[in-house]
Amino acid sequence: MKTINIGLLGCGTVGAGVAKLIIKNRDLITSRTGALFVLKRVADINKDLALQFGKDVFTTDADKIIDDPDIDIVIELIGGTGVAKEFILKAIDNGKQVVTANKALLADSGSFLFEAANKKGVDLAFEAGVAGCIPIIKTLRESLVADYVKGIKGILNGTCNYILSKCTEDGIPFAEALKEAQKKGFAEADPTLDVEGIDTAHKLAILTSLAYGTEISFDDIYVKGITNITSDDIEFAKFFGYKIKLLAISKHHGDTIEARVHPTMVPFDNILASVAGSMNAVEVSGDAVGDMVLYGHGAGMMPTANAVLSDTVDLARNILNGTRQKIPLFSCQPDQVKRIPVLPIEEVSTHYYFRFSVQDCSGVLAKIALVLGNYNISLKSVNQKGGEVDGSVTIVMMTHLVRESDVRNALQEIHRIDVVTSRPVLIRIEDENEKL
Amino acid sequence: MKTINIGLLGCGTVGAGVAKLIIKNRDLITSRTGALFVLKRVADINKDLALQFGKDVFTTDADKIIDDPDIDIVIELIGGTGVAKEFILKAIDNGKQVVTANKALLADSGSFLFEAANKKGVDLAFEAGVAGCIPIIKTLRESLVADYVKGIKGILNGTCNYILSKCTEDGIPFAEALKEAQKKGFAEADPTLDVEGIDTAHKLAILTSLAYGTEISFDDIYVKGITNITSDDIEFAKFFGYKIKLLAISKHHGDTIEARVHPTMVPFDNILASVAGSMNAVEVSGDAVGDMVLYGHGAGMMPTANAVLSDTVDLARNILNGTRQKIPLFSCQPDQVKRIPVLPIEEVSTHYYFRFSVQDCSGVLAKIALVLGNYNISLKSVNQKGGEVDGSVTIVMMTHLVRESDVRNALQEIHRIDVVTSRPVLIRIEDENEKL
Numbered sequence: 108m109k110t111i112n113i114g115l116l117g118c119g120t121v122g123a124g125v126a127k128l129i130i131k132n133r134d135l136i137t138s139r140t141g142a143l144f145v146l147k148r149v150a151d152i153n154k155d156l157a158l159q160f161g162k163d164v165f166t167t168d169a170d171k172i173i174d175d176p177d178i179d180i181v182i183e184l185i186g187g188t189g190v191a192k193e194f195i196l197k198a199i200d201n202g203k204q205v206v207t208a209n210k211a212l213l214a215d216s217g218s219f220l221f222e223a224a225n226k227k228g229v230d231l232a233f234e235a236g237v238a239g240c241i242p243i244i245k246t247l248r249e250s251l252v253a254d255y256v257k258g259i260k261g262i263l264n265g266t267c268n269y270i271l272s273k274c275t276e277d278g279i280p281f282a283e284a285l286k287e288a289q290k291k292g293f294a295e296a297d298p299t300l301d302v303e304g305i306d307t308a309h310k311l312a313i314l315t316s317l318a319y320g321t322e323i324s325f326d327d328i329y330v331k332g333i334t335n336i337t338s339d340d341i342e343f344a345k346f347f348g349y350k351i352k353l354l355a356i357s358k359h360h361g362d363t364i365e366a367r368v369h370p371t372m373v374p375f376d377n378i379l380a381s382v383a384g385s386m387n388a389v390e391v392s393g394d395a396v397g398d399m400v401l402y403g404h405g406a407g408m409m410p411t412a413n414a415v416l417s418d419t420v421d422l423a424r425n426i427l428n429g430t431r432q433k434i435p436l437f438s439c440q441p442d443q444v445k446r447i448p449v450l451p452i453e454e455v456s457t458h459y460y461f462r463f464s465v466q467d468c469s470g471v472l473a474k475i476a477l478v479l480g481n482y483n484i485s486l487k488s489v490n491q492k493g494g495e496v497d498g499s500v501t502i503v504m505m506t507h508l509v510r511e512s513d514v515r516n517a518l519q520e521i522h523r524i525d526v527v528t529s530r531p532v533l534i535r536i537e538d539e540n541e542k543l
Numbered sequence: 544m545k546t547i548n549i550g551l552l553g554c555g556t557v558g559a560g561v562a563k564l565i566i567k568n569r570d571l572i573t574s575r576t577g578a579l580f581v582l583k584r585v586a587d588i589n590k591d592l593a594l595q596f597g598k599d600v601f602t603t604d605a606d607k608i609i610d611d612p613d614i615d616i617v618i619e620l621i622g623g624t625g626v627a628k629e630f631i632l633k634a635i636d637n638g639k640q641v642v643t644a645n646k647a648l649l650a651d652s653g654s655f656l657f658e659a660a661n662k663k664g665v666d667l668a669f670e671a672g673v674a675g676c677i678p679i680i681k682t683l684r685e686s687l688v689a690d691y692v693k694g695i696k697g698i699l700n701g702t703c704n705y706i707l708s709k710c711t712e713d714g715i716p717f718a719e720a721l722k723e724a725q726k727k728g729f730a731e732a733d734p735t736l737d738v739e740g741i742d743t744a745h746k747l748a749i750l751t752s753l754a755y756g757t758e759i760s761f762d763d764i765y766v767k768g769i770t771n772i773t774s775d776d777i778e779f780a781k782f783f784g785y786k787i788k789l790l791a792i793s794k795h796h797g798d799t800i801e802a803r804v805h806p807t808m809v810p811f812d813n814i815l816a817s818v819a820g821s822m823n824a825v826e827v828s829g830d831a832v833g834d835m836v837l838y839g840h841g842a843g844m845m846p847t848a849n850a851v852l853s854d855t856v857d858l859a860r861n862i863l864n865g866t867r868q869k870i871p872l873f874s875c876q877p878d879q880v881k882r883i884p885v886l887p888i889e890e891v892s893t894h895y896y897f898r899f900s901v902q903d904c905s906g907v908l909a910k911i912a913l914v915l916g917n918y919n920i921s922l923k924s925v926n927q928k929g930g931e932v933d934g935s936v937t938i939v940m941m942t943h944l945v946r947e948s949d950v951r952n953a954l955q956e957i958h959r960i961d962v963v964t965s966r967p968v969l970i971r972i973e974d975e976n977e978k979l
Contacts, residue, residue, distance in 0.1 A: 128689050128831060136689050138756065138879040139871070150962035234686075240832040242678070242686035250670075250678035252851035253564050253572050319575065380836060381817045395564060395849040396676040403816060409831040430864040436574070443574040475638035 109142045111423040114172030114203075116194055117185035118151040121208060121235070124412030125182060126160075132416075140420060142427055146438070148172045160440035175200045180422050182262045183207040199223050199231070204422040206415055214325045217316060218444075221436040229249050232418035237310040238263055238387045241403040241416070246391065248438045254319040255394040257486050258358040260537060263310040264406045266301035266335050267353040271370075272383045275341050275350060281334060287445035293341075293385050294344040303332035304353060304368040311355035314389070315366050319447060320439035321357050323366060327449035331369040340462060340534060343503045344372050347460075347488065348379040354537060363450045366541035370537040371462035372460055378402075416444045444538060458487075458536035461501045466526040472502060475527070478520045479504075482513040499528050506538065545578045550608030550639075552630055553621035557644060557671070560848030563594075568852075570904040576584060576856060578863055584608045585826045592664060600826060609634045612819040617781040617859050621644040624651050631813040635659050635662060635667070640858040640867075642851055644671035650745035650761045654880075655751060657872040663866050668854035674699055674823045676846035677839040678853070682827065683753045691830040692754040694794040696973060701821035701841045702737035703769050703789040704727045708819045710787060717770060729821050736936050739768035740804040747791035750825070751802050755795050756875035759802060763885035767805040776898060776970060779786040779939045780808050783896075783924065786816040798888060799886045808896055815840075852952075891950040894923075894972035897954070899938045902962040908938060911963070914956045915940075918949040935964050941972065 113129060115122055130134075130148045136144050149160050150169045157165040158292045172373055174196060181198040183205060185191040191209055198205050205215070205224070213220070213236055224231040234244045238261065241463045248255065262268050265287060273284035285302065288294035300306045315323050333353050344351050349372035358365040373380045378400050382388040387405025392398050404410035425431055438446050471489065479486065485507045492501045506514075517529045547564060565582045566573075572580050585596050586605045595602040608614055617634040621627040627645055634641050637826045641660070643649070649656070649672055659665040670680045674697065683692065691752055698704050702724055709720035718781060720737065724730035727948060736742045744766045751759050769789050780787050785808035794801040809816045814836050818824040823841025828834050840846035862869055873880050901907045908927065915922065942950075954967045 138875045141876045250853045252856045338645045397843040403835035404833045412833040417686045418687045439574045440577045505791040
């Protein structure tokens with residue numbers, strides 16, 4: 108029987124899961140592939156792991172894996188954009204097939220790494236980098252190979268979805284939900300990368316590249332996190348039939364694309380609204396396939412380890428068949444990669460929810476409506492709620508399709524009206540029933 | 544540039560979609576594969592198609608495709624278990640790679656066809672056979688290659704889901720919803736295959752085979768359709784927090800498997816409950832991945848054509864790389880295929896909903912409860928609704944986990960009680976919150 112030798116760089120939570128699957132499910136993997144998968148080497152800075160893996164397998168020296176001619180596939184699970192990048196490049200240079208789950212690195216240096224891999228004719232697989240065990244990379248590159256993708260909407264960060272679900276279900280404020288998420292292990296001690304939307308944007312960069320066969324700079328993605336979402340907004344959303352989710356959105360308009368991450372109101376009857384807790388989901392809209400949604404665990408030891416293993420087996424099947432790069436890294440052939448410009452957020456058109464706090468006096472609504480009218484912002488619904496403790500009144504509005512720049516100008520002007528007591532709030536809406 | 548020559552057998556709705564995609568998306572497919580995909584021949588009994596495709600491409604003689612040495616991939620979209628089987632076998636025998644969407648044929652003769660393909664070392668791809676564009680075959684065979692699948696639950700028939708959704712949303716009876724489905728093209732003039740659950744069972748047979756690497760005889764699957772679902776049952780389901788869906792269910796118990804198709808109550812908060820209209824969805828539970836759901840269009844010209852094309856490109860990539868059968872047809876190696884026995888429905892344990900019509904007199908509930916108690920059927924909730932026009936009373940009950948044989952015996956005995964006015968109704972329940 109043929110043997111596939113695997114070297115693992117980084118043995119934290121996901122790495123431990125990968126080791127477990129390779130060892131525990133060895134017979135299953137053999138029954139499916141006809142080959143023996145061996146975890147030949149594990150490198151980590153945590154020396155205590157030597158006890159678990161034994162001296163022959165464990166090392167603190169990554170080069171022992173990268174330079175070992177017997178190792179067929181290198182799995183990088185160190186994370187970050189530092190040594191991980193260096194190790195991956197060296198592994199590629201040594202002709203290794205590489206699997207990674209490193210979304211930050213791919214969002215930052217994907218094109219560069221792909222180019223290096225293409226030069227050496229090796230594969231660089233990264234299913235685990237986006238949405239854990241959800242096979243979104245495979246679906247985009249293989250199942251939709253003959254279809255034009257028109258748009259993607261994703262709940263790609265379990266921490267944010269857990270927090271927003273808690274806020275919605277239990278009516279508790281963001282800070283309290285965050286604390287609970289941290290207590291339950293769904294949020295890091297420093298939650299910035301998650302709650303500010305950066306992790307989601309890393310993943311959106313990868314999906315956007317693959318969906319449209321385009322290079323995208325991470326900096327071109329508009330990113331807004333969930334830290335300012337209030338219980339009021341969640342309640343108003345409910346009242347209008349929406350849930351607030353942190354969505355990664357990208358749309359293909361032919362000559363331009365949209366790519367943005369922000370809290371978004373999603374109608375109750377959209378399947379993304381029913382994605383609760385720490386679960387992830389991605390909706391892909393294709394010209395031929397229409398709307399498709401993939402749902403599952405977006406993080407966690409075993410789901411992510413499964414995605415790493417599925418990539419590992421894909422690459423192993425290439426090795427066993429004497430082929431390489433059967434599926435191009437960028438979804439299209441290297442010479443076909445485009446660079447479609449990303450629309451600045453100001454030029455995006457979508458639907459909006461506004462919340463204004465105003466003094467309880469006559470003529471306020473007229474003043475606000477006048478400004479909105481001047482910017483051609485047409486309203487779908489208006490709701491006024493009185494009786495606040497401080498004598499102020501809350502006015503909420505939902506708009507038809509309008510342009511972000513008009514919205515920004517209008518809200519600035521409205522903020523300057525003397526009876527408007529605080530900065531107006533806006534939340535964007537994705538409503539399937541009012542298509543572009 | 545390398546060319547992939549495609550021959551299409553059968554050019555009905557899906558066939559026309561496939562032809563359209565190959566021609567219209569030629570540049571896209573080339574940009575992704577680096578090869579030129581040519582629809583070299585189309586065979587159909589409808590001679591009018593000659594006008595559309597031209598004399599050089601169109602033929603009424605399938606052998607012109609099957610025997611053409613230039614044709615690399617044969618796509619069979621005739622359907623049924625007659626000539627389609629003959630053509631596929633001959634194409635395999637001629638060393639062609641074959642793509643089909645023929646679930647009936649696969650459920651009936653899958654093992655036989657796989658054996659023939661294995662002997663010749665060719666591929667037989669069938670993503671389009673189950674749930675249209677939803678990449679469930681790829682996910683089972685590739686993304687879950689290193690994981691043990693524990694269970695599958697699917698909404699696999701758009702006709703049934705459309706009818707049940709209509710009944711639920713508009714409160715109309717089955718017959719009326721069926722008529723509307725027929726008018727809108729969601730149901731055939733003869734809807735038997737769909738509404739009796741047979742089409743769903745065909746698909747479940749395929750998924751079960753792949754998920755557990757087992758041969759399964761179609762006859763071992765318990766099948767019950769949706770024709771007897773009443774508005775009353777839908778209303779009671781709602782009252783208890785459930786929706787009624789036609790589910791395909793299979794579970795792996797180690798030494799045995801369950802495989803059954805029947806109307807099933809699904810809790811509102813389960814994502815399958817939010818699958819509306821003619822959409823399909825499949826939930827896969829894996830040891831490592833937990834629960835995963837794939838959702839999309841389960842039928843229709845372009846979604847199904849997309850699945851056919853994704854298979855076609857997969858096989859073309861094999862051809863372009865000089866490999867074959869990179870992924871074994873049965874998900875596991877041919878010599879590893881098992882034959883796990885299927886539990887007879889009588890031996891399955893699940894949760895149940897019962898509805899009894901009884902005369903409005905004292906002691907009825909006690910009589911029913913006594914019988915249920917004698918068969919160790921423990922109840923979770925009971926609801927009695929009086930005031931029927933004919934003086935009868937409806938009693939509905941939900942059970943804890945009980946065995947089907949006990950349920951059948953108890954209901955037979957209850958039916959014989961003199962004050963029970965009609966045959967008791969049972970609907971099975973899948974409740975995640977009460978795991979086995």
